[in-house]
Amino acid sequence: MEQKYDFGLIGLGVMGRNFILNVLDHGFSAAGLDLDAAKVQALKEESDGQASFATTEVKAFVESLSTPRKIMLLVPAGDPVDKVVSSLKPFVEKGDLIIDGGNSYFEDSDRRIEELSKEGLYYIGAGVSGGAKGARLGPSIMPGGDKNAYKLIEPIFNAVAAKAGVDGQDSCVAHMGSGSAGNYVKMIHNGIEYGLMQLIAEVYDIMHNGMQLSNQELGHTFQEWNKGILQSFLVEISSEIFQRKDELTKRDLVDVILDKAKQKGTGKWTSQNAMDLGVAVPSIDAAVSMRQLSALKTERLKAEDMYPRVEKDNASVLSIGDVEHTLVFCYIITYAQGLSQLIAADKEMQYGLDMAKICSIWRGGCIIRAGLLEDMMQAFARDASLQSLLLDVEFADLLNRSLPSVQKVLQYAMMHQIPGLTMSSSLNYFFAFKSGFLPLNLVQAQRDYFGSHTYERVDMEGIFHTEW
Numbered sequence: 109m110e111q112k113y114d115f116g117l118i119g120l121g122v123m124g125r126n127f128i129l130n131v132l133d134h135g136f137s138a139a140g141l142d143l144d145a146a147k148v149q150a151l152k153e154e155s156d157g158q159a160s161f162a163t164t165e166v167k168a169f170v171e172s173l174s175t176p177r178k179i180m181l182l183v184p185a186g187d188p189v190d191k192v193v194s195s196l197k198p199f200v201e202k203g204d205l206i207i208d209g210g211n212s213y214f215e216d217s218d219r220r221i222e223e224l225s226k227e228g229l230y231y232i233g234a235g236v237s238g239g240a241k242g243a244r245l246g247p248s249i250m251p252g253g254d255k256n257a258y259k260l261i262e263p264i265f266n267a268v269a270a271k272a273g274v275d276g277q278d279s280c281v282a283h284m285g286s287g288s289a290g291n292y293v294k295m296i297h298n299g300i301e302y303g304l305m306q307l308i309a310e311v312y313d314i315m316h317n318g319m320q321l322s323n324q325e326l327g328h329t330f331q332e333w334n335k336g337i338l339q340s341f342l343v344e345i346s347s348e349i350f351q352r353k354d355e356l357t358k359r360d361l362v363d364v365i366l367d368k369a370k371q372k373g374t375g376k377w378t379s380q381n382a383m384d385l386g387v388a389v390p391s392i393d394a395a396v397s398m399r400q401l402s403a404l405k406t407e408r409l410k411a412e413d414m415y416p417r418v419e420k421d422n423a424s425v426l427s428i429g430d431v432e433h434t435l436v437f438c439y440i441i442t443y444a445q446g447l448s449q450l451i452a453a454d455k456e457m458q459y460g461l462d463m464a465k466i467c468s469i470w471r472g473g474c475i476i477r478a479g480l481l482e483d484m485m486q487a488f489a490r491d492a493s494l495q496s497l498l499l500d501v502e503f504a505d506l507l508n509r510s511l512p513s514v515q516k517v518l519q520y521a522m523m524h525q526i527p528g529l530t531m532s533s534s535l536n537y538f539f540a541f542k543s544g545f546l547p548l549n550l551v552q553a554q555r556d557y558f559g560s561h562t563y564e565r566v567d568m569e570g571i572f573h574t575e576w
């Protein structure tokens with residue numbers, strides 16, 4: 109009998125090929141499809157001798173799979189996903205499952221789920237994090253959608269996902285919730301990713317341009333931090349980045365990279381959707397804004413001449429420990445904002461999210477993996493109805509202890525005219541969140557003054573208006 113394959117993957121770029129190799133490593137058979145013959149050939153060579161099949165023909169690909177078929181797409185978000193899905197339709201059958209592993213916008217997934225369910229097809233939006241290396245060695249996978257459909261792919265995903273926890277027993281994959289929950293959770297993951305990356309960049313600016321640490325010293329500092337409370341993938345790779353030389357010039361590579369950051373849009377989506385939900389995520393907003401400001405290189409260079417930096421205040425001295433505490437504090441605030449957005453989205457969209465589970469599968473494989481996620485998982489395990497990490501007693505203790513350092517570091521940054529938009533947004537979010545009183549009574553008075561918008565009072569129930 110002709111061999112039928114357990115799993116099919118469309119999009120044989122490095123990430124797709126690595127994902128298939130990972131599947132093969134775990135004893136499943138797999139078929140790959142790409143319209144580019146060179147990529148098909150690359151998979152054939154890389155998977156040599158294993159139970160795999162690669163083709164440029166959609167029909168041959170679909171027919172090679174055992175039913176119900178499990179077909180995963182690793183193609184760019186947007187139109188390419190719709191095009192691939194359309195190309196599959198003539199060949200797939202009722203009960204087959206299509207999984208989108210890209211960074212698709214969650215509303216697109218809801219639309220596709222609805223369209224395909226009319227034809228008896230299952231569709232799962234699954235966030236996959238960890239890049240090409242993660243796909244090969246174990247990514248974090250965030251699938252959503254129909255739970256029974258998820259059961260079809262669960263054994264394969266469980267096998268290939270990163271492992272975390274004591275003795276690496278926990279697979280970094282779980283059913284996130286209904287509909288587009290998987291894409292939504294991945295979008296928030298990326299929003300947090302933007303925040304953490306920008307916080308690290310701001311800390312780098314302070315230590316390099318303020319405290320005058322060399323790249324070598326920065327590399328060593330990040331290496332040390334990665335052994336402590338800041339242990340995280342982004343701190344780890346930053347330590348390597350600082351120590352890497354440029355092959356062309358032999359200079360430190362980081363010094364020859366242009367300071368204009370690109371973006372594919374997932375961070376922006378997080379901010380946009382937070383606005384729609386009425387949730388404040390200023391650290392993530394600030395990180396997106398900083399990428400936008402970074403793009404204004406020409407204007408920034410011109411303005412640099414117009415506003416020369418004043419002499420530095422030599423009196424203020426910072427310790428590396430202060431900077432470390434600041435990064436810990438701002439890391440926590442950024443995760444807290446993303447997690448609170450998930451809680452709000454869950455209420456709005458009825459996804460059925462489990463916050464402890466989300467923190468659990470982010471502990472390994474993904475870009476925002478960090479030691480602190482273990483503590484976040486425990487905070488939600490202690491109280492499943494926790495509305496904010498800031499209301500957890502253990503995090504409160506950690507934040508209180510770090511606060512004096514954050515104040516010092518931000519004061520230093522402001523005195524030295526070093527931008528700290530994401531750090532200060534994190535600190536000010538904290539101050540606002542913990543203020544029993546905010547001066548928004550005045551905003552209400554102003555609204556009532558010019559627009560008769562009414563206000564509530566502190567001393568009696570009801571809606572009031574004043575003839576100002």
Ligand code: 6PG
Pocket residue numbers: 211236237238239298301370371372373374375474475
């Ligand atoms: C991941 C990453 C991945 C990708 C980002 C980059 O989890 O593996 O988030 O999805 O690298 O989308 O995003 P930007 O190009 O917007 O920085």
